[in-house]
Every structure is written in structure tokens, then in C-alpha cells.
Amino acid sequence: MELRKTTVRQAADAVWKGEITAHQLIEKTLKNCSVLNEGLNIFTYLAGIDAVEQAKAVDQKIKNGEKPPLAGIPVAVKDDLCYGVLPTGLGSPAFSEFISPVTAAAVERLMEAGAVVIGKTNLDDMGQGSTTLSSPNGPTVNPWLAGRTAGSAGAAAVATGVCMLAVESDSGGALRQGASHCGVAGLRPTTGRVSRHGLNAHCSSFARVGITAFSGEDISEVLDLISGFDERDAATAVCREGISEIIKAPGSKDITIGYPVTAFDYLEPELREIFEQARERFAEGGYRIEEVDLGLLREGLLAYYVIAMAEAFSNHARFDGIRFGKTAEADSLEEMYEQSRAEILGREARRRSIFGAFLLSKDNYGRYYRQALKIWEMVRQEFETVFERCDLLMLPAARSLPRSLEGESGFLEGWSEDLYCAPVSLSGMPALTIPAGQVDQLPVGMQLVGPPFSEKMLLAVGSASGSTGK
Amino acid sequence: METSAAGLEKAIKAIKIGLSLPEQDHLHRELEELLGWLEPLLAFNTGETEPLLFGHEAVNVLREDHPQEGRLAELQEAAPNFAGGFYLVPKIMD
Amino acid sequence: MKYEVVIGLEVHVEMLTGSKLFCSCPNRFVAEPNVNTCPVCLGFPGALPQLNREALQQALRAAVALNCKVALYSYFDRKNYFYPDMPKGYQISQHYIPLGSNGFLDIEDEKGELKQVGIGRVHIEEDAGKLLHEAGGASGGSSMVDYNRAGGPLIEIVSEPDLRSSGEARRYLEKLKSIMQYAGVSDCKMEEGSLRCDANVSLRIPGDQSFGIKTELKNMNSFRAVEKSLDHDIKRQARILDSGEKVVTQTLRWDEDRQETIVMRGKLEAGDYRCFADPELAPIELTAEEVELARQNLPEMAAERARRFVEQYGLPEYDAGVLTASRCLADYFESCLEHFNKPKEVSNWVMGEFSAHLNNAGLEADQASFTPEDMVELLKMIDEQVISGKIAKEVLEKAFVSGKKPRLVVEEEGLLQISDQSELEAIIDRVISENPDTVESYRGGKGKALGHLVGQVMKATRGKANPQLVNELLVKKINS
Numbered sequence A: 001m002e003l004r005k006t007t008v009r010q011a012a013d014a015v016w017k018g019e020i021t022a023h024q025l026i027e028k029t030l031k032n033c034s035v036l037n038e039g040l041n042i043f044t045y046l047a048g049i050d051a052v053e054q055a056k057a058v059d060q061k062i063k064n065g066e067k068p069p070l071a072g073i074p075v076a077v078k079d080d081l082c083y084g085v086l087p088t089g090l091g092s093p094a095f096s097e098f099i100s101p102v103t104a105a106a107v108e109r110l111m112e113a114g115a116v117v118i119g120k121t122n123l124d125d126m127g128q129g130s131t132t133l134s135s136p137n138g139p140t141v142n143p144w145l146a147g148r149t150a151g152s153a154g155a156a157a158v159a160t161g162v163c164m165l166a167v168e169s170d171s172g173g174a175l176r177q178g179a180s181h182c183g184v185a186g187l188r189p190t191t192g193r194v195s196r197h198g199l200n201a202h203c204s205s206f207a208r209v210g211i212t213a214f215s216g217e218d219i220s221e222v223l224d225l226i227s228g229f230d231e232r233d234a235a236t237a238v239c240r241e242g243i244s245e246i247i248k249a250p251g252s253k254d255i256t257i258g259y260p261v262t263a264f265d266y267l268e269p270e271l272r273e274i275f276e277q278a279r280e281r282f283a284e285g286g287y288r289i290e291e292v293d294l295g296l297l298r299e300g301l302l303a304y305y306v307i308a309m310a311e312a313f314s315n316h317a318r319f320d321g322i323r324f325g326k327t328a329e330a331d332s333l334e335e336m337y338e339q340s341r342a343e344i345l346g347r348e349a350r351r352r353s354i355f356g357a358f359l360l361s362k363d364n365y366g367r368y369y370r371q372a373l374k375i376w377e378m379v380r381q382e383f384e385t386v387f388e389r390c391d392l393l394m395l396p397a398a399r400s401l402p403r404s405l406e407g408e409s410g411f412l413e414g415w416s417e418d419l420y421c422a423p424v425s426l427s428g429m430p431a432l433t434i435p436a437g438q439v440d441q442l443p444v445g446m447q448l449v450g451p452p453f454s455e456k457m458l459l460a461v462g463s464a465s466g467s468t469g470k
Numbered sequence B: 001m002e003t004s005a006a007g008l009e010k011a012i013k014a015i016k017i018g019l020s021l022p023e024q025d026h027l028h029r030e031l032e033e034l035l036g037w038l039e040p041l042l043a044f045n046t047g048e049t050e051p052l053l054f055g056h057e058a059v060n061v062l063r064e065d066h067p068q069e070g071r072l073a074e075l076q077e078a079a080p081n082f083a084g085g086f087y088l089v090p091k092i093m094d
Numbered sequence C: 001m002k003y004e005v006v007i008g009l010e011v012h013v014e015m016l017t018g019s020k021l022f023c024s025c026p027n028r029f030v031a032e033p034n035v036n037t038c039p040v041c042l043g044f045p046g047a048l049p050q051l052n053r054e055a056l057q058q059a060l061r062a063a064v065a066l067n068c069k070v071a072l073y074s075y076f077d078r079k080n081y082f083y084p085d086m087p088k089g090y091q092i093s094q095h096y097i098p099l100g101s102n103g104f105l106d107i108e109d110e111k112g113e114l115k116q117v118g119i120g121r122v123h124i125e126e127d128a129g130k131l132l133h134e135a136g137g138a139s140g141g142s143s144m145v146d147y148n149r150a151g152g153p154l155i156e157i158v159s160e161p162d163l164r165s166s167g168e169a170r171r172y173l174e175k176l177k178s179i180m181q182y183a184g185v186s187d188c189k190m191e192e193g194s195l196r197c198d199a200n201v202s203l204r205i206p207g208d209q210s211f212g213i214k215t216e217l218k219n220m221n222s223f224r225a226v227e228k229s230l231d232h233d234i235k236r237q238a239r240i241l242d243s244g245e246k247v248v249t250q251t252l253r254w255d256e257d258r259q260e261t262i263v264m265r266g267k268l269e270a271g272d273y274r275c276f277a278d279p280e281l282a283p284i285e286l287t288a289e290e291v292e293l294a295r296q297n298l299p300e301m302a303a304e305r306a307r308r309f310v311e312q313y314g315l316p317e318y319d320a321g322v323l324t325a326s327r328c329l330a331d332y333f334e335s336c337l338e339h340f341n342k343p344k345e346v347s348n349w350v351m352g353e354f355s356a357h358l359n360n361a362g363l364e365a366d367q368a369s370f371t372p373e374d375m376v377e378l379l380k381m382i383d384e385q386v387i388s389g390k391i392a393k394e395v396l397e398k399a400f401v402s403g404k405k406p407r408l409v410v411e412e413e414g415l416l417q418i419s420d421q422s423e424l425e426a427i428i429d430r431v432i433s434e435n436p437d438t439v440e441s442y443r444g445g446k447g448k449a450l451g452h453l454v455g456q457v458m459k460a461t462r463g464k465a466n467p468q469l470v471n472e473l474l475v476k477k478i479n480s
Helices: A008-017 A022-040 A049-063 A105-112 A153-159 A174-182 A216-226 A234-239 A261-266 A269-284 A297-318 A333-344 A347-360 A365-389 A411-419 A422-427 A455-464 B004-015 B021-037 B039-043 B072-078 C053-065 C166-182 C223-242 C288-296 C302-313 C317-324 C327-339 C343-361 C372-383 C389-402 C406-413 C421-434 C436-443 C448-460 C467-479
Strands: A043-046 A074-078 A116-121 A165-170 A185-188 A208-213 A256-260 A288-292 A392-396 A431-439 A442-449 B086-089 C004-014 C077-080 C090-093 C100-108 C114-126 C130-132 C143-146 C153-159 C195-204 C215-220 C250-255 C260-265
Touching: A008 A022, A008 A049, A008 A216, A022 A043, A022 A049, A022 A074, A022 A116, A049 A116, A074 A105, A074 A153, A105 A116, A105 A165, A105 A216, A116 A153, A153 A165, A153 A174, A153 A208, A165 A174, A165 A185, A165 A216, A174 A185, A174 A208, A174 A431, A174 A442, A185 A216, A185 A455, A208 A216, A216 A431, A216 A455, A256 A261, A256 A365, A261 A297, A261 A392, A269 A288, A269 A392, A269 A431, A269 A442, A288 A365, A297 A347, A297 A365, A297 A411, A297 A422, A297 B004, A297 B039, A297 C077, A347 A365, A347 B004, A347 B021, A365 A392, A365 A422, A365 B039, A392 A455, A411 A422, A411 B021, A422 A442, A431 A455, A442 A455, B004 B021, B021 B039, C004 C166, C053 C100, C053 C114, C053 C153, C053 C166, C053 C288, C090 C114, C100 C166, C114 C166, C166 C195, C166 C223, C166 C302, C166 C327, C195 C223, C215 C223, C223 C250, C223 C260, C302 C317, C302 C327, C302 C343, C317 C327, C317 C343, C327 C343, C327 C372, C343 C372, C343 C389, C372 C389, C372 C406, C389 C406, C421 C436, C421 C448, C421 C467, C436 C448, C436 C467, C448 C467
Parallel strands: A074 A116, A074 A165, A256 A288, A256 A392, C215 C250
Antiparallel strands: A043 A116, A165 A208, A185 A208, A185 A431, A392 A442, A431 A442, B086 C143, C004 C153, C004 C195, C077 C090, C100 C114, C114 C153, C130 C143, C195 C215, C250 C260
16 A cells, blocks of 8 residues: 555555554554655654554454554654653753653544554754754755755655654644645644643744644544543633534635735745635635735734743743753752753754743843734734634745755744744634645645634645645 | 843843853844844834733633642653652752 | 831742642652652643642632732743752742732731731742752762652732731731631641741831831741741841941841841842743633632631630630630630530630640640540540549640540559548548647638648549548538
């Protein structure tokens, strides 16, 4: 079975029917992964024996007459999500052997459904970035074009066909930009829809757990499984009484797609055309297109970074070398802190922690932090206003094509790539990246953003829109 | 208003990471860049907008008060310096 | 003294919940270090806090019991600083909006008049772990951290600088303790750390509007220590001001052994804690009705209970006041009454001998091994004339210390009262013959002389004689 040409549903069906055992499927996947990993640097850890054991357990369940919905489906897990069996590296050199006492809620739920964790995927320094360029393990290579970044390793794992699903975090857009750069589908869910228990968030306000897959259809297979209230994450309390989904059938005049005309001005010129074509395709597909105003993208990006850095400063304070990770030999407490933390936090993590501490200080709190919180509210309102008139909104996922692995560029240049993703993070609304076209042999994706709990509509529209990267 | 250099020095102290002087200088240049980048944020008129504090709309999320045994046995495995039931740190002189 | 004393107190109180503030680890003392810990209270990556419903309820009760205005919207902030006892590198607290503010409690001032002491804020926060600095042993010269207490549920109660003497400070603490105990929020045992107090104290010339330079006092582990350390520092500050110099802002530690304050650190660092709302927790919203309900459902407080004791049991007001000052003692008293319904007699023993022993041992009523059942057994023995009141005091002391049942003490020590007439008559005969002068003066009309003779009989029986019977027999013999 070639996973690249198979849907999650078909693969699970094949395992149910005994056309292939979960064990066989996983053995083959592991082999493919380890071959691919040499060139692309996708995985920080491969599950090996553990994955085989998981697969055998799935086969046993099927023998017992159970029909696990994701029987034997290989899933990759980003390395900032804890999985108690493999090390949880967090994107820190000091955590390469850290076995977490916690397993992320989303991973737990997928495994209960029969999915098999195949390995942990690469990520930026403490998960901070949308390129993997700051990873202590080196960057993940784009499977479409060597020499370019993949954006996210999970997206690369899916795009190469070694895995069918990837569970990934997304704060400022790592998941959505990765999907865009690798030509796959990636969903960042509504705030509170998916439990973040077990996610080492650098920014708690905006970090979400999402799913990357070949297509919207595959994501639909798992969305319900990972959604819903979890006592361990307060934000999921909005789902305590169930979820009221916004569902509309694709391809009808009932669905109005917002087209933010001025937003595309920030795009690299060669990418603009793709979105004009996408607009036309939607119009031809029977959707109503409405031009809308998104005037706060730039301010939203800046507010995102102020808040994200402030929270990173605080969230990363727990890495003190006392209870987990590594500690430095030191004669004094102060020295122990300074050296242990220098080993744990890499360049990007230090930069954000220090600037976060700067922005939160007594002198700067009102000027920067509080101002960012106000802009957060204004951005949220702006998106709300858009969805009073539209059912969904189309936006680019990235400003440019995936970055080159070579050549240093300024940190602000990298951060500015989040222009289209970070404001969506502020809005709290769900966003699905789907492939929109290609430039220079590289895929370019687009975000479909919807009001809270409109994931099913986004997935339906995304699946029907046709232009998959396959 | 203190200078960005003074603020940076305090911030470095606050996060307790040992940094060499060249690293500190480099960070100061980056901070200046950052502050320039953030200027449009400061210039933006937010009027009477109330700051948003939470990205989620949940309120009063409460756990029932049912105690459960602790999990030291699993947790101590992760500790770099653990002996006699205690986490160890360099001697603190009070 | 020519200065006016200005004192404000910051009190931390441990709440009486089953589990910690943000995780399910048990909230109780255990000797074994670090056993009450989990990924949440140790700040492991990916572990999120979950607020304890009961802790919120207790904090709300505390706020209304202290007459606070309750915030209908509040939330938790992170107070960011590093210390090994603080696992996450921040303490979850309520910095910007405390649950309660603008409260007060009443105490008696130096003149015995009622005085209202303002309470600036009552807020919820998590406790820190504990550091031990023992030399050698397993730690090999390291400091050792025990996180059992980390994440424990606390409320912080900050008074306004309304206290004007160390005595007022002590009475404020006693009152606060009583209120917290009655509200079922905390047992407030300072010796065990479930009530901790820091004091700010400064002096000024009476009539001055501004405050003097203050010092902060820490490490007091009893109300007595709070009073003494304040007195000590007030005198020290007065001496400095008298000599025309300035008091220096500093933090001092009370040294119980040396009975003096010792400088901990100089000039208070104006800490920048970079507080911001904790995004991992949900805000707290209360309705005015919920707050009102909490107010109405407050358990009976000391004053009400005292009033009830007077009405229901016919106790003198003095007795009622003493008994209800501590909720434990009042509970003890009422437990005794359930099986021995003679309120005044019980009251005499509970607030007399029993309380004296409690004070000596530094215990609360519920910590004594001499239980209400023991007290009832003792009182019944007196009532049934098995032992005399005097012997009962001895029995109580022995039972209190040894933990033995009173009846067992009486048996073991051979303290049964002698009510056997023939046995007593023999002794009385001997006393009469040995004290002819006293017998004569009694016959001559000096009633007091009889008391002396009774005393002699009691002495001869080591207090075990039934005094009433001795009296009767003596009179009969002398007059016959």
C-alpha cells in the first residue's frame, strides 16, 4: 500500500479487513522513515520497537473484533508534545534524553483510536519559529526542493508519504506555514477545541494543537477524536457542553468567502497571482466572493510578538536545571542557574526570553505589553466583523517561498513571515491551510479562516476546492 | 525612562542566563532593531479599547477537591540531582 | 514614648482543602519529602494548572468574613522570580485584582475601646516549597528542596497600617485567627506554619500625616514572637530617632534564641516581578447573589457563639468569651456537654485547668490527648464522689501528660476517695487527740478552727478523704 495515494479511511479499512496488518504497515513505515530521515532531517526520534508494539496491540484489538477508527495509521508527533515513551526533546539540546511523565492529550486520543506514534518530529529552538532553522538538530529539508526549509517537520513527514498524520503545535503559524511550504493540509483549531495538555507551549495564549495530513478529508477523520473538553486544560471548558459546529455545504452561494484586497500587498509579487487565481476558482465553484478589509495585519503581527515574548520569558522560567533537563556543575545557586539555563535555552529562546523580560518590565509594561493586549482585542474584533459578512476568509499562509537553508538573515525578517498567520492566532479562530498552487516547483498554500467552530465547513470547502498538492 | 541598555541589563539579570559581553552587545543591537520594528505598535491609536487578557472564553473552570496520591517515583527519574528524597541545589548562603 | 507607632501586617494563611490549589496532590503535611508532588506542582513542561473549587469557596468565605468588597471579576497573575522553592519560576497569585479588598476587623485598642482595623486586600496564591540547608549527609553540602508544600493553597491578608502598638498587632492576629478558624478556612497554627506573619513597622511624630521609614520583620513563629519583635524594633527605631539619625529601610529577622531582631538584608529591593495575567487559567466570575449567599452562609463567629453560650447554657459572659475565643476550645466545650450536661461545671474545668495545661504545652484543644470523653469521665468521677475536686486536678494533669484514661490514673495511683466511715473515724479520732487546743478553740466558738482540723484529716489521707463526710463526722465527734 502506498500511503501517499491512500486516504486515512482507506488505510484503516485495509487494516480492518486484514489486507495488511498494522504490524506490516508500521514496519514498512519505519523503514521508509529512517531512509528519508537521512536526507531530510525530519525526525528527532523514531519509535522503532515501541511503534511495533503499538501496532501489534492494534492487530490484537482487531482480532478481538474491535474496529479502531485509525487502526495502524502512522502518526508523527512534534517534539514539543510530550509522549511518555520516547524522549521529549522540546527543541533543546539539554532535553534529548528527557522522558516526560506526561503524554499529550491529543496523542493519547489518537492512540486510543488505533493510531501508532512513529516518531517525534524536529522543531525550532524551544518550538519558537516557523522554519526549524533554529533547531538544535539542524533544519528539516523541504521534500520538494533540497536547499529550502520545510517550515515544519510534520508537514515534511506527511508530504513525503512516510506518515499519514502529524500532530503539531501552532502558535504564530509553524503548522500552517509548514503545510503551505510542503503542499499538504494543516488545521489550526478554534481556541479550546483541542486540549493542550502535554504541549510545552512557549506562548500559552496562542499555542494550539493541530493536525497536518495529505488532505482536508484526512483531517476530518481525526478532528472529532481529538476535540472536546479535557479537565486538564481550562480553555477546553468551552466544549464542556459539546460543540456547536458551523456546517455549510461547499460550492453553494450560501457560502461567502471574504477576500481581503489590501492584505495581498505584503506578498512577494510572484505569489500574488496564485491568490487571484484561487479567487477565480472559488467564484467559478459557485461561492460568493466579498471584498473585506483587514487593516490590522501588521499591528497584529507586532502585538503577537510582544505577547509571545513576554509569555516565553515566563513559560521558560521553569527550566532551571533542578527538576528536569540537565544541570551544570556549579558552586553557587546563581552560577547553577546561569549555566544550566544557558545550556537549555538556545539563541532564539534566549532572545525571546530576554526581550520578553524587557517588554514586561515596570518601565515598559504600559507602553508595549498593555498596548499589545489592546491591539489583540482590536484584531479579534476585526475578524469578528469580517465574519458578520462572510462565512470564511481566504488569506496567504506565508509571505514568501520557503527560506533557503543557507545564508543568515535577520531575526525580524524571519518573524515577519508570520504576518498572515499571527493575526489569525490573535483572533482565536480556526484556520486550515490547503495547497493553492506552485511557484518555481515549490508549493504555495492558502489559509481558509472561519469563525469559531467552523472547522467542518473549512475542511469541506478545502477538500472540495480541488487543488491539492498531490 | 531608562535607556534600552539599562533595561536590557535588568532583563538579562531577570532571566538568569550567563551571557558573554559580545553576546550582550549583540543583543543590544538586536533590541534596538526590535524597538524600531515595534514603533508602529506604539504609534497605533488604540483609543478606549480594553486590553484582552485571555485568548479563551472559559470562566470559572474548577476542579473538584479530590486529592490523589503524588507521583514522585516517576518524577524523580527526570531530576539531574536527586538524593535522599530531595532535589539538590548548590548550597545557599542566607 | 514621644513617637506614634505605625504597624501593618501581612498574613499568609494555609487553607484547609484536601488537595493543592492547582493540582490534585494531597494538601497535608508529610514528613517524607517530595511525595506530594506531580507534574503540575513541579512545573513540568506541558502540565497545566486546574483551580480547586473548594479553595475558591474558602477564599470567598475568608473575604466576606473579613467584611471585604468581593471582586465579581478576578483572575490569576504570574509573579515572576527565580528561587529553587518556586518550581515554575513564577508564583501564581492575584496581583492586579484581589478577590477581596476594603475589608476590616474589630479589635480592642490600648484603652479597651473598639477599633476597626482596615484590611487592604485578601487574595489567593500558591505556596512555595521548602529549602533545607543541612551540612553533610545525603546532600553533601548542597541545599535540599522539598516541594511537598509547593502549590499549596494560601490566602494573603494585608492589613492597612492601622495598628498602633504591638499589643494591637497581637490582638489583630488573635482576632484574625479566630475568624479564619470559625469560617472553616484555616486552622491558623502559627507554630506549624499554617499562619505566617510579616510585619511592617515605622515611627512618626504624632500628628504627622506621612509615614516614617519602615522596616520589615520576618521569621516570627508565634503571636508572642510577633509582639516581642515589634517591641524590640520599636525601641530600636526610637533610639535611632532620639539620637537624631534616620531609620534605614531594611528587613529584619526575629531570632527566637537571642530574643532580638537581626538584619537579613539591607535596602529593600524594589522587586520587578513583571506580573501578567496567567493565560493558562480561566478568570473567576462571581455574581452578587453568590457573594451574598457566602455572607449569609458564614458559619457562626466567635461573638455570636458567645452570645449563644450565655443564652443556651446560662454561662456568665466572661466564661462564654474565654471559651469561644478559640473555635477549638468552644468545640471542645460543646463536645463535653453532649455527655455531661452541667455547663458551668464543664466551663470551669475547660477554661481553668484544661486551658492552663494547653498553654503550657503550646497546644490547641484539638491537639490534646485529653479528649472531651476524658474530660467527661473525670467530671463524672467528681460528681459520683469517686474523687475529690482537688484529686481531679492531679488526675487531669497526669492524664494530660501521659495520655492515659482518667479512671486508669485514679486506679493506678490509688486516688479513690475515702468515703468509708469507719476508716475515716479512726483518722478523725487521731486528729482530735493530737490537736486538743484547736478542738478547744472550736468549742469556744471559733468556727475557723474546724477548717484546720478538716485540713489535717485531708493531709493524713493525702487528699483522698471525702471532704463533706469529714466535716460531718468531725462536728459530730467534737460535739458528742
